[in-house]
Amino acid sequence: MESATKWIHSLLFFTFTFASLYLLDTFIISSRLSTDYQNIKLKKKPQLPLHFRSDGTFKILQVADMHYGNGMLTRCRDVLESEFNCCTDLNTTQFLRKIIEIEKPDLIVFTGDNIFGRSATDAAESMFEVFAPAIDSGIPWAAVLGNHDQESIMNREELMSFISLMDYSVSQTFPSTKVTSDPAEQQPMTDIDGFGNYNLEVWGAPGSYLSNSSILNLYFLDSGDRAIVDGVRTYNWIRESQLSWLRGVSKRFQGQWKFADQSVEIPLLPVMHPPALAFFHIPIPEIRQGPIKDIVGTYREYVACSSVNSGVLKTFISMGDVKAVFIGHDHNNDYCGNIKGIWFCYGGGFGYHGYGVAGWPRRARVIQAELGKGKEAWIDVEKIRTWKRLDDGVLTKFDEQVLWDIHTLR
Ligand SMILES: *[C@@H]1O[C@H](CO)[C@@H](O)[C@H](O)[C@H]1NC(C)=O
Ligand SMILES: *[C@@H]1O[C@H](CO)[C@@H](O)[C@H](O)[C@H]1NC(C)=O
Numbered sequence: 001m002e003s004a005t006k007w008i009h010s011l012l013f014f015t016f017t018f019a020s021l022y023l024l025d026t027f028i029i030s031s032r033l034s035t036d037y038q039n040i041k042l043k044k045k046p047q048l049p050l051h052f053r054s055d056g057t058f059k060i061l062q063v064a065d066m067h068y069g070n071g072m073l074t075r076c077r078d079v080l081e082s083e084f085n086c087c088t089d090l091n092t093t094q095f096l097r098k099i100i101e102i103e104k105p106d107l108i109v110f111t112g113d114n115i116f117g118r119s120a121t122d123a124a125e126s127m128f129e130v131f132a133p134a135i136d137s138g139i140p141w142a143a144v145l146g147n148h149d150q151e152s153i154m155n156r157e158e159l160m161s162f163i164s165l166m167d168y169s170v171s172q173t174f175p176s177t178k179v180t181s182d183p184a185e186q187q188p189m190t191d192i193d194g195f196g197n198y199n200l201e202v203w204g205a206p207g208s209y210l211s212n213s214s215i216l217n218l219y220f221l222d223s224g225d226r227a228i229v230d231g232v233r234t235y236n237w238i239r240e241s242q243l244s245w246l247r248g249v250s251k252r253f254q255g256q257w258k259f260a261d262q263s264v265e266i267p268l269l270p271v272m273h274p275p276a277l278a279f280f281h282i283p284i285p286e287i288r289q290g291p292i293k294d295i296v297g298t299y300r301e302y303v304a305c306s307s308v309n310s311g312v313l314k315t316f317i318s319m320g321d322v323k324a325v326f327i328g329h330d331h332n333n334d335y336c337g338n339i340k341g342i343w344f345c346y347g348g349g350f351g352y353h354g355y356g357v358a359g360w361p362r363r364a365r366v367i368q369a370e371l372g373k374g375k376e377a378w379i380d381v382e383k384i385r386t387w388k389r390l391d392d393g394v395l396t397k398f399d400e401q402v403l404w405d406i407h408t409l410r
Pocket of ligand 1: 079083086087088090091
């Protein structure tokens, strides 16, 4: 009897001690070792793959040459005398917020010179400011580098890694070897020139035959920064390793559409090769040489490109799927022009710290792909359209044009 009482006392004592230590740890010690548990941040992952909307459209906002410095401490270049005193990088941010708000794109693409390295004391801080409007919108965004991004304190590889880890970013430093939606299975392909070569798939509209297939492919390339050729300074160029990777990606998409129901007849399929769009920063030499046909927009600046022609246009022509290419670099050109069947479109200068023309508003480009309608549901891409908007107070929309229409191909 007595030993049973002792035993119960021991058990109670043990339980009490254990409970006290547990409560002490939970409510006092743990909470003191971590200051604010709610504020722990993981990368906010965008939904991948990208998809057309159920209204049959997919819209991309191209932002070229934001040229960001130190935010509110960095002044605007080439604005009117009357505008100079109250104009900083914050005006660039404000323009981005407004254009995202009015266009509500499905993807935002930054085509390089996102920061102007020489004016950005801390590259990472400037990048947080550059991409903040995209991140706040929760819209997936992709970026490539220009020739000025690495002129601060981060090199090109560091910049791309940083960019790819930011919230809602779908950017990649290296392309992946495998096409799979499971990121754990993807291996980065590091034996390729540059940082920021990758591709994104855009799948069909939900509930359509092509909802599980890529029907619009987006190619991103690193066009580098500077180079010296035969002792002469020039811009860098897209290398053969990049083009060879791209040819492989493009080939993979040829005839790859999968339908749950094999008997389905898709009426609009003259080529089983989905259209593609390419994005990079520095123009290719053919844009300088011409001839360029059907120019829509302004051509007011000499094309600044590399003296080396590495065969980018030839590669695009042989691939067959690239319908339009979107570039930046020359802020005072905002035109689209056709070279041998492929459109080359400038975004036009976006950022206020980048050079421009006073009184000629900063601008941005929008690209919209539209699906054709089958008997019951959306099918593949029927049309690719583009237009621009000005930062003129009312975001004037102008220069709308069709870049590609499946019906005119027959
Ligand atoms: C820059 O932003 C300020 C504050 O919103 C505004 O007053 C000014 O007009 C803007 N300047 C330009 C050139 O857009
Ligand atoms: C797409 O994939 C989903 C999930 O795997 C499946 O339920 C659906 O039937 C597929 N749709 C088509 C059109 O292949």
